[in-house]
Amino acid sequence: MKCVIGGAHLRVFGRAIHAIARISDEFWFDPLEKGLALRSVNSSRSAYAYVFFSSMFFQHYCWTALPQPRQKEKQLSPPCKVIIKSVLPVFRCVNVLERNVEKCSIYTNINDHHITFQLLCKHGVVKTYNLTFQECDPLQAVFAKHMCPNVLKVHSRLLADIVIHFPTSQEEVTLSVTPMKVCFKSYTEEDTDFSKTMLTEVQLNPDEFDYFQVGVDSEVTFCLKELRGLLAFSEATSVPVSIHFDISGKPVAFSIEDLVLEASFILATLSDIEKETTSQQPPSFTPWQESLETHTEKAGNASMDKDSSTQANASKKPQRNGKTPSAEPAKPASPLVKQERKVIPGATEGDTTGVEGTTTAHAALAGESHYEKFHSLFFGAVSCKEDAVSHTFHSLATASDSEEDFGNVPSSPVV
Amino acid sequence: MRFRAKIVDLACLNHFSRVINTIAKLAKTCTLRLTVSKLYFILSDKVANGGVGMWCELNQGNFFDEFQMEGVDAEHNEIYLELMPENLSRALKTAQNANAVKMKLTNKHCPCLRVAVELPSLSSSSRIVTHDIPVGVIPRRLWNDFREPSVPDFDVSIYLPVLKTMKSVVDRMKNLSNSIMIEANLSGEMNLKIETDLVCVTTHFKDLGNPSWALEDGCQSSQDRDPESMAEARIDIRKLQQLLAGQQVNPTKALCNIVSKRVVHFILLHEDVSLQYFIPALT
Numbered sequence: 198m199k200c201v202i203g204g205a206h207l208r209v210f211g212r213a214i215h216a217i218a219r220i221s222d223e224f225w226f227d228p229l230e231k232g233l234a235l236r237s238v239n240s241s242r243s244a245y246a247y248v249f250f251s252s253m254f255f256q257h258y259c260w261t262a263l264p265q266p267r268q269k270e271k272q273l274s275p276p277c278k279v280i281i282k283s284v285l286p287v288f289r290c291v292n293v294l295e296r297n298v299e300k301c302s303i304y305t306n307i308n309d310h311h312i313t314f315q316l317l318c319k320h321g322v323v324k325t326y327n328l329t330f331q332e333c334d335p336l337q338a339v340f341a342k343h344m345c346p347n348v349l350k351v352h353s354r355l356l357a358d359i360v361i362h363f364p365t366s367q368e369e370v371t372l373s374v375t376p377m378k379v380c381f382k383s384y385t386e387e388d389t390d391f392s393k394t395m396l397t398e399v400q401l402n403p404d405e406f407d408y409f410q411v412g413v414d415s416e417v418t419f420c421l422k423e424l425r426g427l428l429a430f431s432e433a434t435s436v437p438v439s440i441h442f443d444i445s446g447k448p449v450a451f452s453i454e455d456l457v458l459e460a461s462f463i464l465a466t467l468s469d470i471e472k473e474t475t476s477q478q479p480p481s482f483t484p485w486q487e488s489l490e491t492h493t494e495k496a497g498n499a500s501m502d503k504d505s506s507t508q509a510n511a512s513k514k515p516q517r518n519g520k521t522p523s524a525e526p527a528k529p530a531s532p533l534v535k536q537e538r539k540v541i542p543g544a545t546e547g548d549t550t551g552v553e554g555t556t557t558a559h560a561a562l563a564g565e566s567h568y569e570k571f572h573s574l575f576f577g578a579v580s581c582k583e584d585a586v587s588h589t590f591h592s593l594a595t596a597s598d599s600e601e602d603f604g605n606v607p608s609s610p611v612v
Numbered sequence: 613m614r615f616r617a618k619i620v621d622l623a624c625l626n627h628f629s630r631v632i633n634t635i636a637k638l639a640k641t642c643t644l645r646l647t648v649s650k651l652y653f654i655l656s657d658k659v660a661n662g663g664v665g666m667w668c669e670l671n672q673g674n675f676f677d678e679f680q681m682e683g684v685d686a687e688h689n690e691i692y693l694e695l696m697p698e699n700l701s702r703a704l705k706t707a708q709n710a711n712a713v714k715m716k717l718t719n720k721h722c723p724c725l726r727v728a729v730e731l732p733s734l735s736s737s738s739r740i741v742t743h744d745i746p747v748g749v750i751p752r753r754l755w756n757d758f759r760e761p762s763v764p765d766f767d768v769s770i771y772l773p774v775l776k777t778m779k780s781v782v783d784r785m786k787n788l789s790n791s792i793m794i795e796a797n798l799s800g801e802m803n804l805k806i807e808t809d810l811v812c813v814t815t816h817f818k819d820l821g822n823p824s825w826a827l828e829d830g831c832q833s834s835q836d837r838d839p840e841s842m843a844e845a846r847i848d849i850r851k852l853q854q855l856l857a858g859q860q861v862n863p864t865k866a867l868c869n870i871v872s873k874r875v876v877h878f879i880l881l882h883e884d885v886s887l888q889y890f891i892p893a894l895t
Contacts, residue, residue, distance in 0.1 A: 362706050362741050391721035395699045396744040404735030 198228035199304040201257040208295045211288030212433040213248045213460065216426030218281045220246045220462075226312060226330065227276035228260050228305070237281075238336050243465035244423045245338040248430075254457040256300060277305060277312060277330030287314045287326050291433075305330070338463050342450050345441040346412025347374060351405070353431035353438050353453075359399050360428060363421060367397075369467070370424075372442070372449070373416040379403060384418045384467075407437055415444045418467040427451050427462045434458065445469050613691055613749070615646055615717040615725075618678040625713055628675045629704040630860045631668070631885050636697040637858030638666055638889065643750060643758050646681050646691040649673065653697065654758045663892035664851055665761055674884035684752055691717070692755055694748035695725065703727040703743035711738055723747050761890060764877055766869035767843035769825060770796040772878075773817045775866060778804075779856035781815045786849050788813065791894050794852075794868070794876055795844035798822050798837060806849070823867050843870040845893040855889050863887075 202210050217224050217237045224237035224246075232251035238244070252258035287301075288294060294316075302315040310332070316324040359381050363370060369384035382398035385391070403409040431438050431453045442449035446468030452461040619625045635642065635653045639661075645652040651672055657665030672679045683689035707713050707729040714728045724744040733739040750758075772778060781804060785792055789806035796802040802817045855878060865881040878889040 362743075364702060391724075391744075392746045392748070395702070395746065397703075398742045398744075400740045400742070402733070402735040402737045402739075404737075405733055405739070 198233075198261075199257070199259045199302065200228075200233060200255045202254075202301045202303070203256045204295060204299055206254055207288075207298055207301055208291050209254075209430075209433045209458070210250070210301070211291035211294055212430040213250075214281070214284055214288050215291065216430040216460075216462075217246050217248065218285055219423055219426035220244050222282065223278055223280050224284075225276050225278050225333070226305070230260050232258065236337065238338075239423070244420065245336075245463045246423075246427075246461070247337070247463075248458065248460040250458045251456075275307065275332050276334065277310075278333040279312060279328060279330045283326075283328045284314070287316065287324075307332075338448075340448055340450055340461075340463050342441045342452070342461075345443050345447075345450070346410075347415060347440075347442050348408065348410045349374075349379070349406050349440040350408035350437050351440075352407065353428055353435070355405060356438055357428050357432060359401070360421065360425065362397050362399055364395075364397075367421055369418050370421040371416055371418040372440075374411045375414045376411045377403070379406070379409075408439075413444060415442065417442050417445050417447075417449050419449050419464040423462065423464055424451060427453075427460065430460065442466070613684055613717065614680065614682040615691060615715070616678070616680045617672070617676045617715045619675060619713045620677045620711075622709070624675045624677075625704070625710065626708065627884075628670075629701070629708070631670060632697055632701045632704060633860060634858040634887070635666075635668060636701040638854055639697060641694060641696050642666065644693045644695055644747075645758060646683075646693070648681055648689060656757050657761070657890055657892070662848065662851065663890075665888075665890035667760055667888040669886045671884050688752055688755075690755075692750035692752075692758060693717075693723075693725070694750055695745060699743070699745040700725070700727070703729070703745060706741070707731070717747075718744070720744070723749050761888070763825075764869060764871045764875060766877065767837065767872045768796045768798055769823050769867060769869045770798075770800065770802055771821045771823060772866040772868055773802065773820060775856055775859050775862060779853075779859075782849065782853050782856055785813060785815075786853050790849060791846050792849040792852060793844055793846045794870065795842040796820075796868070796870055797842045798839040801842075803842070843872045845870055845873055845876050847876055847891045847893055851891045855891075 213235060217235055220237045221239045221244075224235055227234040227236060229249075232249055232254065234250075235246075235248045237246045252260075298316045298318050300317050302317070303312065304315075305312045310329050312328050312330050314326040314328070316326075318324060360370075363381075363383065367383055371382050371384045373380045373382065379401045380398060381401075383394070383396045385394070385396060403411075427438070434453060434455065436453040436455045436458075439452050439454075440449065441452070445466055448463050448465050450461055450463045453459065619628060639653075639655045643652075643654040643656070645654055649672060651670045653666065653668040655661055655664065655666035657663050681689070681691065683691050704713070704727070707727075709732065711730040711732055713730070716726045716728070718724050718726045723746070725747050727743045727745065729741045729743075730738040731741060782792065785804065785806045788811065789808050791806070793805040793807070794802070795805065800818065800820045800822055802820055803814050804817075805812065805814045859880065861882065863880040863882050865879070867879050869877040869879070871877070873893050875893060876891050878887075878891070880887045880889070
């Protein structure tokens with residue numbers, strides 16, 4: 198694969214790399230027929246970033262490697278996994294980059310597993326960065342954006358103006374929508390120490406959005422840190438940001454799209470149940486997907502609060518003060534709390550997911566960091582034969598999901 | 613206990629934000645005292661603070677368009693709150709082009725100072741950003757701890773040099789030593805000295821002028837002191853550096869009173885704000 202990025206687009210490409218860097222330490226460089234895809238997943242599988250640059254973005258784009266003398270066919274470029282830290286220095290000062298660099302060439306050498314970034318700068322200076330990569334099939338999140346009942350579209354400037362009110366140490370933020378208003382607020386949980394935490398809330402009118410569709414009232418909580426990267430990237434492109442989401446527990450997708458590029462950051466959201474209990478959940482726990490109506494009933498909450506508050510002091514939750522989440526699992530919830538949860542009426546919407554599936558999901562999550570509260574997205578491996586550019590995402594799935602909701606997929610739990 | 617206040621004027625808002633930023637640089641936690649006519653930011657000179665004391669006084673009328681305060685009871689019509697000024701500073705930081713900023717004492721989960729910022733937006737209604745800053749209500753029995761410190765019986769009182777210059781000198785000295793000696797006399801001379809094993813550095817300031825203080829009985833303070841004789845105190849350089857770094861606007865008047873080997877008392881006066889800062893001498 199070889200491609201050349203012209204001066205003006207360098208800034209955009211650099212910002213994309215920086216945005217991806219916020220997700221994970223490594224990313225996939227995935228050359229496709231129609232363009233170049235960059236993908237990244239974070240360690241707890243709760244955030245996925247995908248940026249696709251079509252061949253028109255580049256001054257020159259060649260997907261296939263040049264044929265070697267002995268080979269008769271052109272070699273396809275396999276996707277490569279690259280360490281972000283190695284690539285970041287290439288695009289370090291993005292703004293300065295634009296001024297000093299005329300163009301950037303990227304080419305992969307499959308035989309010796311090298312990817313080379315060559316910056317042709319002013320005054321004849323050429324900077325070459327040779328990095329190694331691992332050949333590796335990337336993961337791709339499957340997420341049915343078009344199935345989301347709630348869609349907001351807004352210029353990235355607005356989102357940046359909202360996010361700026363939250364301290365950089367604020368890890369999670371809750372987006373709460375009704376047809377009448379939109380609100381971004383600091384995430385709090387039952388045992389938040391209110392006497393020590395400053396809480397911020399930004400209320401907006403639906404008028405401020407370029408497109409506003411709220412099918413279901415919901416409150417989704419996601420990681421702000423991961424979003425900030427996308428915001429910086431979208432500001433460089435000045436393309437509006439679309440937010441697709443559903444009820445809590447289902448992922449939220451932030452995406453931008455224009456003629457030459459598109460990007461999606463899919464973030465897992467906290468499900469309501471896990472907001473109140475600890476992360477290590479015993480197998481007899483109730484289904485993870487609780488309907489919103491049940492949870493927002495104040496009465497229901499109040500009775501749960503009494504019991505969980507006694508536990509709140511006992512359990513050691515990691516502090517939300519910007520430090521890395523501790524890997525220590527918190528103490529299990531009291532049996533009384535568990536029992537109350539089971540009383541949730543089975544007729545709640547979307548609550549048809551298999552309990553057995555939940556067991557697998559939670560058992561798998563046990564022992565990880567506090568981000569395990571976020572459900573992992575379902576990942577499928579992407580082979581290079583697949584036309585991954587077609588964006589008919591498959592339906593959303595987690596390990597516990599039976600995918601009945603989306604109609605056209607078999608109902609056995611997918612692991 | 614009730615407190616509500618509103619700032620509508622942008623200039624007042626900026627000015628208030630600057631004051632809060634200065635306080636935030638001087639103290640991690642401090643006491644906010646509210647009276648009918650004034651606000652005070654107080655740090656009492658406890659050992660826990662390293663003996664540093666701060667007293668900052670603002671006339672509420674110069675900042676707020678609306679100000680309603682109902683104290684603890686009729687006899688003691690004041691409110692004392694403990695808070696982290698950094699939180700308030702942060703809340704105001706992004707309010708610089710606000711239509712209005714309202715502050716209110718609330719008690720939802722715990723006592724909070726709720727700062728509601730109305731920002732202009734493209735739509736018909738403003739964007740509202742609310743910050744709930746947790747505060748501690750200080751009970752009346754502890755109010756005595758926060759009385760205004762009296763001006764100490766100083767040996768020398770002298771106007772400070774241009775703060776920017778003083779700051780750049782102290783910034784460089786900070787790299788070499790942990791403590792700094794301030795000495796001054798009644799002839800308008802001040803020296804800043806540091807001394808280490810390897811080097812001594814002294815910066816001399818001249819012609820600073822000495823303020824004249826009227827004694828309580830109305831007489832001019834007639835110093836029997838030799839005008840050339842220096843009063844000195846060795847203080848923690850970081851505390852001095854913090855004070856100087858926090859100044860965002862040049863004060864109308866800046867002076868310090870030195871009690872030899874005991875304490876240095878800084879007084880910085882702006883039009884509507886006065887700040888007093890006490891740094892104890894190192895033993």
